Amino acid sequence: MGRSIATIKDVAREAGVSISTVSSVVNGNKPVSEDLAARVRDAVQRLNFQPNHMARSLHAKRxxxxxxxxxxxxxxxxxxxxxxxxxxxxxxxxxxxxxxxxxxxxxxxxxxxxxxxxxxxxxxxxxxxxxxxxxxxxxxxxxxxxxxxxxxxxxxxxxxxxxxxxEEGGGYQVGDYLARLGHRNILCVGPLSSRAADMRWGGLRTALAAGAGEAKLTMAATEGYTAGAAYDAMQAAIGARAGFSAVVAFNDAIASGALAALADNGIEIPAGVSFVSFGDAHMDFHRPQITSVTFDxxxxxxxxxxxxxxxxxxxxxxxxxxxxxxxxxxxxxxxxxxxx
CATH class of the missing domain: 3.40.50.2300 (Response regulator)
Incomplete structure:
Protein backbone atom coordinates (compact mmCIF):
# COMPACT_ATOMS: atom_id res chain seq x y z
CA MET A 1 0.00 0.00 0.00
CA GLY A 2 1.16 3.52 -0.72
CA ARG A 3 2.10 5.88 2.04
CA SER A 4 -0.74 8.24 3.03
CA ILE A 5 -0.28 11.93 2.28
CA ALA A 6 0.03 14.15 5.35
CA THR A 7 -2.56 16.90 5.76
CA ILE A 8 -2.45 20.19 7.61
CA LYS A 9 -4.52 18.53 10.35
CA ASP A 10 -1.84 15.86 10.75
CA VAL A 11 0.83 18.53 11.12
CA ALA A 12 -1.24 20.40 13.71
CA ARG A 13 -1.77 17.20 15.69
CA GLU A 14 1.92 16.25 15.48
CA ALA A 15 3.08 19.71 16.58
CA GLY A 16 0.38 20.13 19.23
CA VAL A 17 -0.86 23.41 17.77
CA SER A 18 -3.94 24.71 15.98
CA ILE A 19 -4.50 24.38 12.26
CA SER A 20 -4.41 28.20 11.96
CA THR A 21 -0.95 28.23 13.55
CA VAL A 22 0.31 25.71 11.00
CA SER A 23 -1.18 27.81 8.19
CA SER A 24 0.49 30.95 9.53
CA VAL A 25 3.91 29.27 9.63
CA VAL A 26 3.60 27.60 6.22
CA ASN A 27 2.23 30.67 4.45
CA GLY A 28 4.24 33.24 6.42
CA ASN A 29 1.23 35.55 6.58
CA LYS A 30 0.97 36.02 10.36
CA PRO A 31 3.59 36.29 13.12
CA VAL A 32 4.09 33.15 15.24
CA SER A 33 6.40 32.72 18.23
CA GLU A 34 9.71 31.06 17.43
CA ASP A 35 8.90 28.14 19.76
CA LEU A 36 5.63 27.33 17.98
CA ALA A 37 7.18 27.93 14.56
CA ALA A 38 10.00 25.50 15.34
CA ARG A 39 7.50 22.82 16.42
CA VAL A 40 5.54 23.27 13.21
CA ARG A 41 8.66 23.10 11.03
CA ASP A 42 9.80 19.93 12.79
CA ALA A 43 6.38 18.33 12.25
CA VAL A 44 6.36 19.37 8.59
CA GLN A 45 9.73 17.72 8.09
CA ARG A 46 8.86 14.50 9.97
CA LEU A 47 5.60 14.06 8.06
CA ASN A 48 7.00 15.26 4.72
CA PHE A 49 4.07 17.64 4.47
CA GLN A 50 3.58 19.32 1.08
CA PRO A 51 1.43 22.49 1.21
CA ASN A 52 -1.40 22.73 -1.29
CA HIS A 53 -0.15 25.77 -3.21
CA MET A 54 -3.07 25.66 -5.64
CA ALA A 55 -5.60 25.93 -2.85
CA ARG A 56 -3.59 28.70 -1.25
CA SER A 57 -3.39 30.63 -4.51
CA LEU A 58 -7.16 30.32 -5.04
CA HIS A 59 -7.74 31.70 -1.56
CA ALA A 60 -5.31 34.58 -2.18
CA LYS A 61 -6.68 35.12 -5.72
CA ARG A 62 -3.14 34.72 -7.04
CA GLU A 167 20.39 50.77 -28.68
CA GLU A 168 21.17 54.09 -30.33
CA GLY A 169 23.73 54.91 -27.65
CA GLY A 170 25.38 51.53 -28.23
CA GLY A 171 25.59 52.19 -31.95
CA TYR A 172 27.12 55.60 -31.28
CA GLN A 173 29.85 54.03 -29.16
CA VAL A 174 30.73 51.63 -31.99
CA GLY A 175 30.83 54.39 -34.60
CA ASP A 176 32.89 56.69 -32.40
CA TYR A 177 35.37 53.91 -31.63
CA LEU A 178 35.86 52.90 -35.27
CA ALA A 179 36.13 56.52 -36.41
CA ARG A 180 38.89 57.15 -33.86
CA LEU A 181 40.71 54.11 -35.28
CA GLY A 182 40.63 55.72 -38.72
CA HIS A 183 37.90 53.58 -40.36
CA ARG A 184 35.98 55.32 -43.14
CA ASN A 185 34.25 52.40 -44.91
CA ILE A 186 32.20 50.20 -42.59
CA LEU A 187 30.01 47.22 -43.44
CA CYS A 188 26.96 46.52 -41.23
CA VAL A 189 25.69 42.93 -41.32
CA GLY A 190 22.15 42.33 -40.11
CA PRO A 191 18.44 42.78 -40.82
CA LEU A 192 17.04 45.89 -42.43
CA SER A 193 13.43 45.54 -41.18
CA SER A 194 14.23 45.83 -37.49
CA ARG A 195 13.65 48.72 -35.10
CA ALA A 196 16.69 47.64 -33.08
CA ALA A 197 18.80 47.68 -36.26
CA ASP A 198 17.47 51.12 -37.18
CA MET A 199 18.49 52.44 -33.77
CA ARG A 200 21.93 50.78 -33.76
CA TRP A 201 22.83 51.79 -37.30
CA GLY A 202 21.38 55.26 -36.69
CA GLY A 203 23.63 55.79 -33.68
CA LEU A 204 26.58 54.49 -35.68
CA ARG A 205 25.86 56.93 -38.53
CA THR A 206 25.59 59.86 -36.12
CA ALA A 207 28.96 59.04 -34.58
CA LEU A 208 30.64 58.61 -37.97
CA ALA A 209 29.23 61.91 -39.20
CA ALA A 210 30.63 63.63 -36.11
CA GLY A 211 34.04 61.96 -36.11
CA ALA A 212 34.88 60.69 -39.56
CA GLY A 213 33.55 63.22 -42.04
CA GLU A 214 33.27 61.38 -45.37
CA ALA A 215 32.76 57.92 -43.84
CA LYS A 216 30.72 55.37 -45.81
CA LEU A 217 28.27 52.93 -44.22
CA THR A 218 27.32 49.91 -46.36
CA MET A 219 24.55 47.46 -45.47
CA ALA A 220 24.84 43.68 -45.94
CA ALA A 221 21.20 42.78 -45.35
CA THR A 222 20.39 39.35 -43.92
CA GLU A 223 17.25 37.33 -44.51
CA GLY A 224 16.47 36.79 -40.85
CA TYR A 225 18.67 36.56 -37.79
CA THR A 226 20.56 33.31 -38.31
CA ALA A 227 24.25 32.58 -38.71
CA GLY A 228 23.48 31.04 -42.11
CA ALA A 229 21.80 34.21 -43.34
CA ALA A 230 24.78 36.24 -42.14
CA TYR A 231 27.21 33.90 -43.89
CA ASP A 232 25.39 34.41 -47.21
CA ALA A 233 25.21 38.20 -46.78
CA MET A 234 28.90 38.38 -45.91
CA GLN A 235 29.85 36.25 -48.91
CA ALA A 236 27.88 38.57 -51.18
CA ALA A 237 29.59 41.64 -49.72
CA ILE A 238 33.03 40.09 -50.17
CA GLY A 239 32.17 39.15 -53.76
CA ALA A 240 31.05 42.72 -54.47
CA ARG A 241 34.50 43.97 -53.36
CA ALA A 242 32.92 46.72 -51.28
CA GLY A 243 36.29 47.80 -49.87
CA PHE A 244 35.20 47.92 -46.25
CA SER A 245 37.85 48.06 -43.52
CA ALA A 246 35.56 47.16 -40.61
CA VAL A 247 32.50 44.94 -40.07
CA VAL A 248 29.77 45.49 -37.46
CA ALA A 249 27.48 42.51 -36.75
CA PHE A 250 23.92 42.91 -35.45
CA ASN A 251 24.14 40.14 -32.81
CA ASP A 252 26.01 37.00 -31.77
CA ALA A 253 24.44 34.70 -34.35
CA ILE A 254 25.05 37.22 -37.14
CA ALA A 255 28.65 37.63 -35.95
CA SER A 256 29.27 33.86 -36.07
CA GLY A 257 28.09 33.59 -39.68
CA ALA A 258 29.98 36.68 -40.82
CA LEU A 259 33.20 35.55 -39.15
CA ALA A 260 32.92 32.14 -40.82
CA ALA A 261 32.56 33.74 -44.25
CA LEU A 262 35.56 35.97 -43.66
CA ALA A 263 37.64 32.98 -42.55
CA ASP A 264 36.57 30.92 -45.59
CA ASN A 265 37.80 33.74 -47.83
CA GLY A 266 41.15 34.00 -46.05
CA ILE A 267 40.39 37.40 -44.52
CA GLU A 268 42.02 37.60 -41.11
CA ILE A 269 40.81 39.53 -38.07
CA PRO A 270 42.03 42.24 -37.52
CA ALA A 271 44.85 42.28 -40.11
CA GLY A 272 42.44 42.06 -43.06
CA VAL A 273 39.39 43.68 -41.49
CA SER A 274 38.35 44.94 -38.05
CA PHE A 275 35.28 43.37 -36.45
CA VAL A 276 32.74 44.52 -33.83
CA SER A 277 29.58 42.76 -32.68
CA PHE A 278 26.47 43.62 -30.71
CA GLY A 279 26.03 40.89 -28.09
CA ASP A 280 28.62 39.13 -26.00
CA ALA A 281 27.49 35.53 -25.55
CA HIS A 282 30.50 33.92 -27.24
CA MET A 283 32.69 36.79 -28.40
CA ASP A 284 35.22 36.23 -25.62
CA PHE A 285 35.86 32.71 -26.97
CA HIS A 286 36.66 33.65 -30.57
CA ARG A 287 40.29 33.98 -31.57
CA PRO A 288 41.01 36.77 -31.65
CA GLN A 289 38.49 37.87 -29.05
CA ILE A 290 35.84 40.12 -30.60
CA THR A 291 35.16 43.69 -29.56
CA SER A 292 31.48 43.79 -28.64
CA VAL A 293 28.65 45.87 -27.27
CA THR A 294 27.66 44.34 -23.96
CA PHE A 295 24.66 44.74 -21.70
CA ASP A 296 23.83 43.81 -18.13
Whole structure:
Protein backbone atom coordinates (compact mmCIF):
# COMPACT_ATOMS: atom_id res chain seq x y z
CA MET A 1 0.00 0.00 0.00
CA GLY A 2 1.16 3.52 -0.72
CA ARG A 3 2.10 5.88 2.04
CA SER A 4 -0.74 8.24 3.03
CA ILE A 5 -0.28 11.93 2.28
CA ALA A 6 0.03 14.15 5.35
CA THR A 7 -2.56 16.90 5.76
CA ILE A 8 -2.45 20.19 7.61
CA LYS A 9 -4.52 18.53 10.35
CA ASP A 10 -1.84 15.86 10.75
CA VAL A 11 0.83 18.53 11.12
CA ALA A 12 -1.24 20.40 13.71
CA ARG A 13 -1.77 17.20 15.69
CA GLU A 14 1.92 16.25 15.48
CA ALA A 15 3.08 19.71 16.58
CA GLY A 16 0.38 20.13 19.23
CA VAL A 17 -0.86 23.41 17.77
CA SER A 18 -3.94 24.71 15.98
CA ILE A 19 -4.50 24.38 12.26
CA SER A 20 -4.41 28.20 11.96
CA THR A 21 -0.95 28.23 13.55
CA VAL A 22 0.31 25.71 11.00
CA SER A 23 -1.18 27.81 8.19
CA SER A 24 0.49 30.95 9.53
CA VAL A 25 3.91 29.27 9.63
CA VAL A 26 3.60 27.60 6.22
CA ASN A 27 2.23 30.67 4.45
CA GLY A 28 4.24 33.24 6.42
CA ASN A 29 1.23 35.55 6.58
CA LYS A 30 0.97 36.02 10.36
CA PRO A 31 3.59 36.29 13.12
CA VAL A 32 4.09 33.15 15.24
CA SER A 33 6.40 32.72 18.23
CA GLU A 34 9.71 31.06 17.43
CA ASP A 35 8.90 28.14 19.76
CA LEU A 36 5.63 27.33 17.98
CA ALA A 37 7.18 27.93 14.56
CA ALA A 38 10.00 25.50 15.34
CA ARG A 39 7.50 22.82 16.42
CA VAL A 40 5.54 23.27 13.21
CA ARG A 41 8.66 23.10 11.03
CA ASP A 42 9.80 19.93 12.79
CA ALA A 43 6.38 18.33 12.25
CA VAL A 44 6.36 19.37 8.59
CA GLN A 45 9.73 17.72 8.09
CA ARG A 46 8.86 14.50 9.97
CA LEU A 47 5.60 14.06 8.06
CA ASN A 48 7.00 15.26 4.72
CA PHE A 49 4.07 17.64 4.47
CA GLN A 50 3.58 19.32 1.08
CA PRO A 51 1.43 22.49 1.21
CA ASN A 52 -1.40 22.73 -1.29
CA HIS A 53 -0.15 25.77 -3.21
CA MET A 54 -3.07 25.66 -5.64
CA ALA A 55 -5.60 25.93 -2.85
CA ARG A 56 -3.59 28.70 -1.25
CA SER A 57 -3.39 30.63 -4.51
CA LEU A 58 -7.16 30.32 -5.04
CA HIS A 59 -7.74 31.70 -1.56
CA ALA A 60 -5.31 34.58 -2.18
CA LYS A 61 -6.68 35.12 -5.72
CA ARG A 62 -3.14 34.72 -7.04
CA UNK A 63 -1.46 31.84 -8.82
CA UNK A 64 2.13 32.94 -8.09
CA UNK A 65 2.85 32.42 -11.80
CA UNK A 66 4.27 34.81 -14.38
CA UNK A 67 4.85 34.61 -18.13
CA UNK A 68 7.82 35.78 -20.18
CA UNK A 69 6.87 36.38 -23.82
CA UNK A 70 9.76 36.63 -26.25
CA UNK A 71 9.95 36.46 -30.06
CA UNK A 72 12.93 34.08 -30.18
CA UNK A 73 13.63 31.51 -27.47
CA UNK A 74 16.97 30.68 -29.13
CA UNK A 75 18.28 34.24 -28.77
CA UNK A 76 21.06 34.06 -26.18
CA UNK A 77 20.40 37.55 -24.81
CA UNK A 78 16.69 36.82 -24.33
CA UNK A 79 17.49 33.52 -22.61
CA UNK A 80 19.93 35.24 -20.27
CA UNK A 81 17.23 37.75 -19.40
CA UNK A 82 14.71 34.96 -18.79
CA UNK A 83 17.06 33.02 -16.50
CA UNK A 84 17.77 36.14 -14.45
CA UNK A 85 14.05 36.99 -14.25
CA UNK A 86 13.36 33.43 -13.16
CA UNK A 87 15.96 33.60 -10.38
CA UNK A 88 14.60 36.87 -8.98
CA UNK A 89 10.98 35.73 -9.24
CA UNK A 90 11.73 32.36 -7.62
CA UNK A 91 13.34 34.13 -4.66
CA UNK A 92 10.06 35.97 -4.16
CA UNK A 93 7.90 32.86 -4.48
CA UNK A 94 6.84 33.07 -8.13
CA UNK A 95 7.30 30.70 -11.08
CA UNK A 96 7.95 31.98 -14.60
CA UNK A 97 6.86 30.27 -17.82
CA UNK A 98 8.65 30.96 -21.11
CA UNK A 99 6.33 31.57 -24.09
CA UNK A 100 7.87 31.94 -27.55
CA UNK A 101 5.99 34.10 -30.06
CA UNK A 102 8.23 33.69 -33.14
CA UNK A 103 7.84 37.41 -33.81
CA UNK A 104 4.29 36.74 -35.07
CA UNK A 105 1.31 38.94 -34.19
CA UNK A 106 -1.01 35.91 -34.24
CA UNK A 107 1.25 33.84 -31.97
CA UNK A 108 1.70 36.81 -29.63
CA UNK A 109 -2.07 37.16 -29.33
CA UNK A 110 -2.38 33.43 -28.64
CA UNK A 111 0.25 33.72 -25.91
CA UNK A 112 -1.66 36.62 -24.34
CA UNK A 113 -4.81 34.46 -24.39
CA UNK A 114 -2.85 31.73 -22.60
CA UNK A 115 -1.72 34.13 -19.90
CA UNK A 116 -5.36 35.05 -19.31
CA UNK A 117 -6.59 31.45 -19.46
CA UNK A 118 -4.05 30.27 -16.90
CA UNK A 119 -4.90 33.16 -14.57
CA UNK A 120 -1.30 34.26 -14.37
CA UNK A 121 -0.53 37.19 -12.09
CA UNK A 122 1.72 39.05 -14.50
CA UNK A 123 3.68 39.00 -17.73
CA UNK A 124 7.04 40.18 -19.01
CA UNK A 125 7.28 41.19 -22.65
CA UNK A 126 10.27 41.51 -24.94
CA UNK A 127 9.27 44.77 -26.60
CA UNK A 128 9.21 43.54 -30.20
CA UNK A 129 7.40 44.66 -33.32
CA UNK A 130 4.74 41.97 -32.93
CA UNK A 131 3.91 43.14 -29.42
CA UNK A 132 3.67 46.75 -30.57
CA UNK A 133 1.05 45.64 -33.12
CA UNK A 134 -1.05 44.07 -30.35
CA UNK A 135 -1.00 47.08 -28.03
CA UNK A 136 -4.80 47.21 -27.77
CA UNK A 137 -4.79 43.50 -26.95
CA UNK A 138 -2.80 44.26 -23.81
CA UNK A 139 -5.80 46.06 -22.35
CA UNK A 140 -7.40 42.63 -21.95
CA UNK A 141 -4.64 41.83 -19.46
CA UNK A 142 -4.97 45.14 -17.65
CA UNK A 143 -8.75 44.74 -17.40
CA UNK A 144 -8.18 41.45 -15.55
CA UNK A 145 -5.67 42.94 -13.16
CA UNK A 146 -2.71 41.19 -14.79
CA UNK A 147 0.43 43.28 -14.31
CA UNK A 148 2.83 43.85 -17.21
CA UNK A 149 6.44 44.96 -17.63
CA UNK A 150 8.44 45.40 -20.83
CA UNK A 151 12.02 44.22 -20.65
CA UNK A 152 14.61 44.51 -23.43
CA UNK A 153 13.58 44.91 -27.06
CA UNK A 154 13.12 48.28 -28.77
CA UNK A 155 9.50 49.42 -28.52
CA UNK A 156 8.19 51.52 -25.65
CA UNK A 157 4.54 51.35 -24.52
CA UNK A 158 3.48 54.23 -22.25
CA UNK A 159 0.86 52.15 -20.40
CA UNK A 160 3.36 49.76 -18.78
CA UNK A 161 6.75 49.86 -17.10
CA UNK A 162 9.50 49.43 -19.71
CA UNK A 163 13.16 48.77 -19.03
CA UNK A 164 14.93 48.79 -22.39
CA UNK A 165 18.44 49.06 -23.83
CA UNK A 166 19.85 52.26 -25.22
CA GLU A 167 20.39 50.77 -28.68
CA GLU A 168 21.17 54.09 -30.33
CA GLY A 169 23.73 54.91 -27.65
CA GLY A 170 25.38 51.53 -28.23
CA GLY A 171 25.59 52.19 -31.95
CA TYR A 172 27.12 55.60 -31.28
CA GLN A 173 29.85 54.03 -29.16
CA VAL A 174 30.73 51.63 -31.99
CA GLY A 175 30.83 54.39 -34.60
CA ASP A 176 32.89 56.69 -32.40
CA TYR A 177 35.37 53.91 -31.63
CA LEU A 178 35.86 52.90 -35.27
CA ALA A 179 36.13 56.52 -36.41
CA ARG A 180 38.89 57.15 -33.86
CA LEU A 181 40.71 54.11 -35.28
CA GLY A 182 40.63 55.72 -38.72
CA HIS A 183 37.90 53.58 -40.36
CA ARG A 184 35.98 55.32 -43.14
CA ASN A 185 34.25 52.40 -44.91
CA ILE A 186 32.20 50.20 -42.59
CA LEU A 187 30.01 47.22 -43.44
CA CYS A 188 26.96 46.52 -41.23
CA VAL A 189 25.69 42.93 -41.32
CA GLY A 190 22.15 42.33 -40.11
CA PRO A 191 18.44 42.78 -40.82
CA LEU A 192 17.04 45.89 -42.43
CA SER A 193 13.43 45.54 -41.18
CA SER A 194 14.23 45.83 -37.49
CA ARG A 195 13.65 48.72 -35.10
CA ALA A 196 16.69 47.64 -33.08
CA ALA A 197 18.80 47.68 -36.26
CA ASP A 198 17.47 51.12 -37.18
CA MET A 199 18.49 52.44 -33.77
CA ARG A 200 21.93 50.78 -33.76
CA TRP A 201 22.83 51.79 -37.30
CA GLY A 202 21.38 55.26 -36.69
CA GLY A 203 23.63 55.79 -33.68
CA LEU A 204 26.58 54.49 -35.68
CA ARG A 205 25.86 56.93 -38.53
CA THR A 206 25.59 59.86 -36.12
CA ALA A 207 28.96 59.04 -34.58
CA LEU A 208 30.64 58.61 -37.97
CA ALA A 209 29.23 61.91 -39.20
CA ALA A 210 30.63 63.63 -36.11
CA GLY A 211 34.04 61.96 -36.11
CA ALA A 212 34.88 60.69 -39.56
CA GLY A 213 33.55 63.22 -42.04
CA GLU A 214 33.27 61.38 -45.37
CA ALA A 215 32.76 57.92 -43.84
CA LYS A 216 30.72 55.37 -45.81
CA LEU A 217 28.27 52.93 -44.22
CA THR A 218 27.32 49.91 -46.36
CA MET A 219 24.55 47.46 -45.47
CA ALA A 220 24.84 43.68 -45.94
CA ALA A 221 21.20 42.78 -45.35
CA THR A 222 20.39 39.35 -43.92
CA GLU A 223 17.25 37.33 -44.51
CA GLY A 224 16.47 36.79 -40.85
CA TYR A 225 18.67 36.56 -37.79
CA THR A 226 20.56 33.31 -38.31
CA ALA A 227 24.25 32.58 -38.71
CA GLY A 228 23.48 31.04 -42.11
CA ALA A 229 21.80 34.21 -43.34
CA ALA A 230 24.78 36.24 -42.14
CA TYR A 231 27.21 33.90 -43.89
CA ASP A 232 25.39 34.41 -47.21
CA ALA A 233 25.21 38.20 -46.78
CA MET A 234 28.90 38.38 -45.91
CA GLN A 235 29.85 36.25 -48.91
CA ALA A 236 27.88 38.57 -51.18
CA ALA A 237 29.59 41.64 -49.72
CA ILE A 238 33.03 40.09 -50.17
CA GLY A 239 32.17 39.15 -53.76
CA ALA A 240 31.05 42.72 -54.47
CA ARG A 241 34.50 43.97 -53.36
CA ALA A 242 32.92 46.72 -51.28
CA GLY A 243 36.29 47.80 -49.87
CA PHE A 244 35.20 47.92 -46.25
CA SER A 245 37.85 48.06 -43.52
CA ALA A 246 35.56 47.16 -40.61
CA VAL A 247 32.50 44.94 -40.07
CA VAL A 248 29.77 45.49 -37.46
CA ALA A 249 27.48 42.51 -36.75
CA PHE A 250 23.92 42.91 -35.45
CA ASN A 251 24.14 40.14 -32.81
CA ASP A 252 26.01 37.00 -31.77
CA ALA A 253 24.44 34.70 -34.35
CA ILE A 254 25.05 37.22 -37.14
CA ALA A 255 28.65 37.63 -35.95
CA SER A 256 29.27 33.86 -36.07
CA GLY A 257 28.09 33.59 -39.68
CA ALA A 258 29.98 36.68 -40.82
CA LEU A 259 33.20 35.55 -39.15
CA ALA A 260 32.92 32.14 -40.82
CA ALA A 261 32.56 33.74 -44.25
CA LEU A 262 35.56 35.97 -43.66
CA ALA A 263 37.64 32.98 -42.55
CA ASP A 264 36.57 30.92 -45.59
CA ASN A 265 37.80 33.74 -47.83
CA GLY A 266 41.15 34.00 -46.05
CA ILE A 267 40.39 37.40 -44.52
CA GLU A 268 42.02 37.60 -41.11
CA ILE A 269 40.81 39.53 -38.07
CA PRO A 270 42.03 42.24 -37.52
CA ALA A 271 44.85 42.28 -40.11
CA GLY A 272 42.44 42.06 -43.06
CA VAL A 273 39.39 43.68 -41.49
CA SER A 274 38.35 44.94 -38.05
CA PHE A 275 35.28 43.37 -36.45
CA VAL A 276 32.74 44.52 -33.83
CA SER A 277 29.58 42.76 -32.68
CA PHE A 278 26.47 43.62 -30.71
CA GLY A 279 26.03 40.89 -28.09
CA ASP A 280 28.62 39.13 -26.00
CA ALA A 281 27.49 35.53 -25.55
CA HIS A 282 30.50 33.92 -27.24
CA MET A 283 32.69 36.79 -28.40
CA ASP A 284 35.22 36.23 -25.62
CA PHE A 285 35.86 32.71 -26.97
CA HIS A 286 36.66 33.65 -30.57
CA ARG A 287 40.29 33.98 -31.57
CA PRO A 288 41.01 36.77 -31.65
CA GLN A 289 38.49 37.87 -29.05
CA ILE A 290 35.84 40.12 -30.60
CA THR A 291 35.16 43.69 -29.56
CA SER A 292 31.48 43.79 -28.64
CA VAL A 293 28.65 45.87 -27.27
CA THR A 294 27.66 44.34 -23.96
CA PHE A 295 24.66 44.74 -21.70
CA ASP A 296 23.83 43.81 -18.13
CA UNK A 297 20.94 41.40 -18.82
CA UNK A 298 20.97 40.18 -15.23
CA UNK A 299 20.67 43.71 -13.88
CA UNK A 300 17.77 44.74 -16.12
CA UNK A 301 16.02 41.42 -15.47
CA UNK A 302 16.20 41.83 -11.69
CA UNK A 303 14.91 45.39 -12.03
CA UNK A 304 12.00 44.27 -14.21
CA UNK A 305 11.14 41.22 -12.09
CA UNK A 306 11.05 43.16 -8.84
CA UNK A 307 8.97 45.91 -10.46
CA UNK A 308 6.41 43.44 -11.82
CA UNK A 309 6.03 41.60 -8.50
CA UNK A 310 5.87 44.91 -6.63
CA UNK A 311 3.00 45.88 -8.94
CA UNK A 312 1.23 42.57 -8.31
CA UNK A 313 1.60 42.87 -4.54
CA UNK A 314 0.61 46.55 -4.44
CA UNK A 315 4.00 47.72 -3.23
CA UNK A 316 4.39 50.05 -6.22
CA UNK A 317 1.40 52.06 -7.44
CA UNK A 318 3.19 54.99 -9.11
CA UNK A 319 2.76 55.70 -12.84
CA UNK A 320 4.76 53.43 -15.20
CA UNK A 321 8.50 54.03 -15.41
CA UNK A 322 10.34 54.14 -18.75
CA UNK A 323 14.09 53.72 -18.75
CA UNK A 324 16.70 53.08 -21.44
CA UNK A 325 19.70 51.54 -19.76
CA UNK A 326 23.22 52.04 -21.13
CA UNK A 327 25.25 49.56 -23.14
CA UNK A 328 29.01 49.17 -22.86
CA UNK A 329 31.65 48.72 -25.54
CA UNK A 330 34.04 45.96 -24.48
CA UNK A 331 37.23 46.50 -26.49
CA UNK A 332 39.16 43.38 -27.49
CA UNK A 333 41.86 42.60 -30.10
CA UNK A 334 39.55 42.29 -33.13
CA UNK A 335 39.92 45.91 -34.23
CA UNK A 336 43.01 47.87 -35.21
CA UNK A 337 43.96 51.39 -36.17
CA UNK A 338 44.38 52.09 -39.88
CA UNK A 339 45.80 54.98 -41.87
CA UNK A 340 43.25 57.61 -42.82
Missing amino acids: TQTLAYLTPDITNVAFLRTFKAIEATAHARGYSVFLLGTDGSVKTTEEAIDRVIGLRMDGAFFTMSWALAQTELRLHRLADRGIAMVGVSGSYNLPEIDCFLRD EEGIAALAANRLIDRIEGIVTAPPAHERLPLKLSIRPSSRRIDS
